[in-house]
Each structure stands twice: as structure tokens, then as C-alpha cells.
Amino acid sequence: MTAESPDLRDLYRKMVRIRRVEETLEALFKQGDLYGSLHLCIGQEATAVGACAALRTEDSITCTYRGHGAELAKGLPLQAFMAEMFGKQTGANRGRGGSMLFSDLSVGVLFATGIVAGGLPIAVGAALSARLAKNTRVALTFFGDGATNQGTFHEALNMAGLWKLPVIFFCENNQYSEMTPISHEAAVDRLADRGCASGVPGVVVDGNDVEAVYATTSQAVDRARRGEGATLIEAITYRLTGHMFGDTQPYRSRDEVEQWRAKDPLDVARRRLGERGVPAEAIGRIDAEVDAEIQSAVAFARSSPEPAETEATANVYV
Ligand SMILES: Cc1ncc(C[n+]2csc(CCOP(=O)(O)OP(=O)(O)O)c2C)c(N)n1
Numbered sequence: 001m002t003a004e005s006p007d008l009r010d011l012y013r014k015m016v017r018i019r020r021v022e023e024t025l026e027a028l029f030k031q032g033d034l035y036g037s038l039h040l041c042i043g044q045e046a047t048a049v050g051a052c053a054a055l056r057t058e059d060s061i062t063c064t065y066r067g068h069g070a071e072l073a074k075g076l077p078l079q080a081f082m083a084e085m086f087g088k089q090t091g092a093n094r095g096r097g098g099s100m101l102f103s104d105l106s107v108g109v110l111f112a113t114g115i116v117a118g119g120l121p122i123a124v125g126a127a128l129s130a131r132l133a134k135n136t137r138v139a140l141t142f143f144g145d146g147a148t149n150q151g152t153f154h155e156a157l158n159m160a161g162l163w164k165l166p167v168i169f170f171c172e173n174n175q176y177s178e179m180t181p182i183s184h185e186a187a188v189d190r191l192a193d194r195g196c197a198s199g200v201p202g203v204v205v206d207g208n209d210v211e212a213v214y215a216t217t218s219q220a221v222d223r224a225r226r227g228e229g230a231t232l233i234e235a236i237t238y239r240l241t242g243h244m245f246g247d248t249q250p251y252r253s254r255d256e257v258e259q260w261r262a263k264d265p266l267d268v269a270r271r272r273l274g275e276r277g278v279p280a281e282a283i284g285r286i287d288a289e290v291d292a293e294i295q296s297a298v299a300f301a302r303s304s305p306e307p308a309e310t311e312a313t314a315n316v317y318v
């Protein structure tokens with residue numbers, strides 16, 4: 001049975017949190033406070049929040065380098081998140097992982113990777129382990145549209161389809177694979193159609209509508225828990241910022257970006273809250289509370305200790 005639908009105010013709060021966190025990270029990068037690379041999911045918050053709302057804490061997810069939203073939506077604590085971004089000892093991975101490599105097993109964030117489609121086989125393994133352990137856990141793997149062209153995508157779907165494993169393949173189709181439109185590199189119009197070659201049903205959902213994402217993912221999760229196997233979800237969305245920090249985006253027009261900005265998932269949710277009678281002040285209060293929480297997380301991260309030089313390689317396996 002599907003759990004009771006979450007309150008849209010809570011989903012909205014989670015999306016605003018992700019948006020403000022990423023805007024803060026971008027500003028911190030610009031002023032030279034953070035290092036490494038930064039792949040933002042601004043514009044894609046509804047996929048992360050809607051999908052993770054359909055999961056339990058003990059269910060696992062795998063993420064990509066664009067995974068901040070999913071990691072926070074799954075419950076990774078904000079202070080540990082921010083400290084990790086600053087490379088501090090108090091970070092989720094003791095400062096050794098950084099933006100692309102978050103994990104926190106206590107909330108089911110199993111794995112994040114910079115390898116395109118690298119999370120799919122890991123999620124299949126997590127689903128297989130649930131089957132062998134005879135528990136009801138499911139695994140959900142987030143990946144991009146470009147990842148569906150990788151061999152591992154098809155291998156992972158085939159094995160999950162064959163063994164009817166409790167896994168949800170969640171494709172965030174943000175229309176681009178780095179700088180290349182997906183329409184220039186995929187032989188099918190609908191990526192969800194790629195599931196049928198592996199006996200995995202494919203569904204398409206508006207990835208900017210957090211409630212629609214929640215409903216679609218819940219159905220896939222219920223199916224997986226009933227032992228009926230995997231589902232491929234294609235969530236149509238758009239990244240409103242560049243592929244990564246520093247991308248000047250010569251490959252797309254401003255008009256195109258503006259058209260998608262009009263479908264910003266936060267605005268969609270805000271409008272809906274208004275229609276349901278939630279006053280603007282209540283929405284403003286959520287925004288203000290989130291801002292305060294982020295400021296406090298940044299202060300925590302700044303004041304946290306660096307890892308000791310002598311322990312630079314502790315807990316580093318590759
Ligand atoms: C196996 C592998 N091949 C190529 C790359 C280089 N690369 C990094 S991101 C990316 C685009 C992936 O696009 P998509 O799957 O749509 O995810 P998005 O970045 O849009 O979230 C590529 C090709 C990589 N990191 N790993």
C-alpha cells in the first residue's frame with residue numbers, strides 16, 4: 001500500500017532547501033571558499049524530493065555527481081553536507097569525498113559517483129541483497145538521460161528485469177548530456193521505451209511537478225515491494241544552470257532557458273500551495289527558516305576542524 005501522500009508544504013520546504021543550498025554553494029565557489037568541481041541540480045529539485053519522499057529511510061539510493069538534491073532529500077544532515085563541501089573532518093565523509101562522492105549509509109545514501117551510469121549496477125546489487133536477505137527494502141538509482149546510452153544501463157536493466165529485482169531506475173531527463181542535446185544522441189524519443197528490451201516497464205512523468213513525481217515513484221516502489229520487479233521512470237525536467245560551475249552554455253539559447261524557467265518546480269509548487277489556500281506569509285516563513293538553517297550549517301562548516309594532515313589517506317580506498 002502507498003503511504004499517505006506527504007504534505008505539499010513539506011515537499012516545498014525540501015525543494016527550497018536544496019535550491020538555497022546550491023545557490024549558496026555557487027556563491028561560495030565564486031568567492032574561492034570551496035574547491036573542486038560543482039554540478040548543480042537547480043531546476044531539478046522536484047525529481048529528487050518527489051522520488052525520495054516515496055522511499056523509507058532504510059531504502060537505498062545511488063546518485064550522480066549532480067546528487068546534492070537527492071542526498072539532502074534522502075535525509076543526509078545539512079551540517080554534515082556543508083562540512084563535507086568545505087572538506088572538513090565533521091563532513092559526511094570526513095572531508096574526503098566532496099561534492100561528487102557523498103554517502104551516508106545511516107539514511108540510505110549508498111553511493112554517488114562521477115562515472116556516468118556507474119550507480120545502476122550498484123543499485124541492482126543493493127536490490128539483490130534485499131532479495132537474498134528477504135527484507136522489503138528497495139533501491140532507487142538516479143541517473144541522467146545521457147547515462148541511458150551507456151552499456152551498464154542496459155546490463156543493469158536486463159539483470160533487474162530477468163530477476164524481477166526491487167529496484168527503481170530513475171532517469172532525470174534534463175535534456176542534455178553535458179553540452180549535447182539528448183535528441184542528438186538517443187535513437188528513441190522516449191527514454192522510458194528503453195525498458196521494454198529488458199522486460200522493465202517504462203513510465204514518463206513531469207519531473208517539475210513534485211507531487212506527480214511522488215505518485216509515480218510510489219507506484220514503482222509498491223510494485224517493487226510486492227515482488228513484481230523493476231520500473232524505469234523517465235522524469236522530464238531541465239537544469240537551469242550550466243552543466244558544471246564555469247560552463248558558459250554556448251550550446252543553448254537564452255529563450256530556451258527562459259521557457260523552462262517559467263516551469264520552475266518551486267514556482268509550480270508555490271502556485272499550487274496558493275491555490276490550496278496557503279497564505280503567502282506561510283510560504284515566506286518556510287523560505288526564511290530554510291535560509292537560517294543554511295547560514296547555521298555554513299557557520300558550522302567554517303568553524304569545523306580540517307582533517308589532520310597525517311590522516312589524509314585514512315578511510316580512502318581508491
Ligand atoms: C563513463 C563516463 N563517460 C563519460 C563521462 C564524462 N561525462 C561527465 S558528465 C557527462 C554527461 C552525462 O549526462 P547525463 O547522464 O544526461 O547527466 P547530467 O549531467 O545531465 O545530469 C559525461 C559524458 C563520465 N564522467 N563517465
Ligand SMILES: [Mg+2]
Pocket residue numbers: 144145146172173174175176177178
Ligand atoms: Mg542530462
